[in-house]
Amino acid sequence: xxxxxxxAITCLIMSTAMTSIAANEVNSNMAGGITMKVSDSxxxxxxxxxxxxxxxxxxxxxxxxxxxxxxNDDVLFGEVWSRDLELPAKQRSIITITALVSQGLTGDALxxxxxxxxxxxxxxxxxxEILTHMAFYAGWPKVWATFxxxxxxxxxx
Numbered sequence: 501x502x503x504x505x506x507x508a509i510t511c512l513i514m515s516t517a518m519t520s521i522a523a524n525e526v527n528s529n530m531a532g533g534i535t536m537k538v539s540d541s542x543x544x545x546x547x548x549x550x551x552x553x554x555x556x557x558x559x560x561x562x563x564x565x566x567x568x569x570x571x572n573d574d575v576l577f578g579e580v581w582s583r584d585l586e587l588p589a590k591q592r593s594i595i596t597i598t599a600l601v602s603q604g605l606t607g608d609a610l611x612x613x614x615x616x617x618x619x620x621x622x623x624x625x626x627x628x629e630i631l632t633h634m635a636f637y638a639g640w641p642k643v644w645a646t647f648x649x650x651x652x653x654x655x656x657x
Contacts, residue, residue, distance in 0.1 A: 543578055546585040554578065556612075593617035594630060601631070602638040606645045614653040624654040 543553045557572030581592060597617055600610045617627065627650050635643035 543582060545582040549584065551582070554581075589620040590617070590622060593620045593622060597622075597627075597630070598634060598638070601634055601642055601646050604639075604642045604645075606642070606649060610646065611649050611653065614650055618653055624657040627654060 541553055541555075542550050544550055554573045554577030557569035557577075558566075561569045561572075581589065593613065593616055596613050597610070600606075600613060614627070622630075631643050631646055631650060
């Protein structure tokens with residue numbers, strides 16, 4: 501058991517170190533081989549786009565559940581969401597919103613992902629069509645409960 505714990509801690513330290521190195525100095529072939537330096541509050545996606553780092557995990561759970569906060573901020577939002585060459589952020593948002601609604605999760609996480617989806621280019625008409633289509637597969641009540649949240653997020657359009 502002790503060896504597993506040491507291994508887990510070592511992996512966490514290495515993952516954090518590698519994420520930090522990658523975020524602070526990225527050698528991008530797409531940028532003509534130029535080394536890009538970014539601030540500690542930014543990260544670089546696989547396409548070379550500089551975006552703000554996610555810090556919600558550390559802000560909300562940092563002291564209570566630091567490993568979960570690390571996985572949320574550095575792995576999920578740092579390593580997975582930054583792979584925009586493999587799957588654009590707009591499509592990731594559509595998939596994530598679909599997964600949350602399908603599970604009936606209509607709380608803060610869904611609202612945050614709807615807002616992120618809007619920032620990633622999902623229009624009011626697209627979200628209405630996505631939700632309408634989902635109603636037949638995920639369940640009418642789940643989608644019905646989502647519409648007021650989507651209306652709030654896209655209220656300026």
